[in-house]
Amino acid sequence: MSDADALNRRLVDELTAAGTLPDQWRTAFLAMARHRFVPSIIWVDADEGGFVPQCRDDDPLVWLETVYSDKPIVTQVDDGAAPDTGPGRLATSSISKPSIVAAMLDYLQVEAETRVLEIGRGTGWNAALLSARLGERNITTIEVDAVIAERARKALAGAGVSPTVVTGDGADGHPSGGPYDRIIATASVQDMPRSWVAQTRPGGFILALWGxxxxxxxxxxLTVDEHGTACGPFVDNTVAFMWLRAQRAPRPVPPVEPTGVAESTTTLHPDVVTWDDLNASFAVGVRLPNVSKRFVDADDGTDDFTFWAFADTSWARVDVTEGASTHRVRQHGPRALWSEIEACYQWWEEIGRPVTGRFGLAVLPHRQYVYLDSPDNPV
Ligand SMILES: C[S@@+](CC[C@H](N)C(=O)[O-])C[C@H]1O[C@@H](n2cnc3c(N)ncnc32)[C@H](O)[C@@H]1O
Structure with missing residues (x-):
């Protein structure tokens, strides 16, 4: 057994022991070893932020150990524009974390001959696993980036499977191959494409990350019904993907401070509405869908930081001094964004701090909305 095969078996055994890899998927994971799909140059976190390349040829064993860890691996940065020597700023393609891949395949609830459309082929690993379990004739996979699409096609062929591979915008789906029993998206959306609903047979599922x-x-x-609508619960808020290319969240630059800024203070620590409780962050995002956020560390060696919120011409900043109980707030523009965030957090607390699993998404022909507990109760 080669080093790679031994490491693959170790990973599969670890996932099985942790209860994340259902028995029905074990054979596919053993057959479609992850290293066959990972390019020789991968991208790892740089100390100063961003990404630097790690090459297989520099140390094949280190590369293999990275490939066989239960971690996502960045396989492209800056849409391929960064030089191979780096650095790169934005992760734009990756091979997903094995335990997340296994969990998503489990959520998909497939059986023999289930027909699946995958959006976001990336390295092709997920499409290979689906092909191994369901047969390549039942799998269609779309990738928007031509270079990645071609690399994955070759990796799939090298692994002995040939699902239908499409290069194009996954937001359009692939109508000529439909209807599908399942659509699985491994890139996130803020607006669920109606084409996915139209191309899923009634009773079929769409599994996607909505943010x-x-x-x-x-x-x-989401379960699709015979009227062309789709509805269903949020099932997991521990997953994060890159966005569908056309739906990337904006990354505004903090403004040079203008005059006319409203000053106040807050006792709400920004971490409380963001990282500390993902249920809170999800709910606030649902109520404030167009507000983006950013954290900027102080450059004085302390743990102090500034939290920024942006929406159109409005912004707010909260300067956090670690250990302090009150923080300085400055807000500018037609919207008082920090006050809105505070109000949304308070709303979430007042309705009993619901977990993400109590929310669901309804996708109708002309609108989509998040609900709490029942589609009759839009948020
Ligand atoms: C997290 S990676 C996918 C991981 C992949 N399923 C695997 O097994 O390696 C997300 C992929 O979605 C692709 N993507 C982004 N926007 C897309 C779009 N509009 N249509 C199709 N693919 C898209 C990205 O280029 C990236 O390769």
């Missing part, structure tokens, strides 16, 4: 500019969002499983 907002404020929050990475959560995995939602």
């Amino acid at each position: 907002t500019a404020f929050d990475d969002g959560a995995l939602v499983r």
Whole structure:
């Protein structure tokens, strides 16, 4: 057994022992070893932020150990524009974390001959796993980036499977191959494409990560009905993907401070509405879908930081001094964004701090909305 095969078996055994890899998927994971799909140059976090390349040829064992860890691996940065020597700023393609891949395949609830459309082929690993379990004739996979699409096609062929591979915008789906029993998206959306609903047979599922500019969002499983609408619960808020290319969240630059700024203070620490409780962050994002956020660390070696919120011409900043109980707030523009965030957090607390799993998404022909507990109760 080669080093790679031994490491693959170790990973599969670890996922099985942790209860994340259902037995029905074990054979596919053993057959479609992850290293076959990972390019020789991968991108790892740089100390100063961003990404630097790690090459297989520099140290094949280190590269293999990285490939066989339960971690996502960035396989493209800056849409391929960064030089191979780096650095790169934005992760634009990756091979997903094995335990997340296994969990998503489990959420998909497939059986023999289930027909699946995958959006976001990336390296092709997920399409290979689906092909191994369901047969390549039942799998169609779309990738928007031509270079990545071609690399994945070759990796799939090298692994001995040939699902239908399409290069194009996954937001359009692939109508000529439909209707599908399942659509699985491994890139996130803020606006669920109606084409996915139209191309899923009644009773079929769409599994996708739905989020907002404020929050990475959560995995939602929508069941499509015979009237062309889709509805279903959020099932997992621990997953994060890159956005569908046309739906990337904006990344505004903090403004040079103008005059006319409203000053106040807050006792709400920005972490409380963001990282500390993903349920809170999700709910605030649902109520404030067009508000984006950013954290900027102080450059004085302390843990102090500034939290920024942006929406159109409005912005707010909260300067946090670690250990302090009150923080300085400055807001500018027609909207008082920090006050809105505080009000949304208070709303979430007042309705009993619901977990993300109590929310669901309804996608109708002309609108889509998040609900709490029942589609009759839009948020
Ligand atoms: C997290 S990666 C996918 C991981 C992949 N399923 C795998 O097994 O390696 C997300 C992929 O979605 C692709 N993507 C982004 N926008 C897309 C779009 N509009 N249509 C199709 N693919 C898209 C990205 O280029 C990227 O390769």
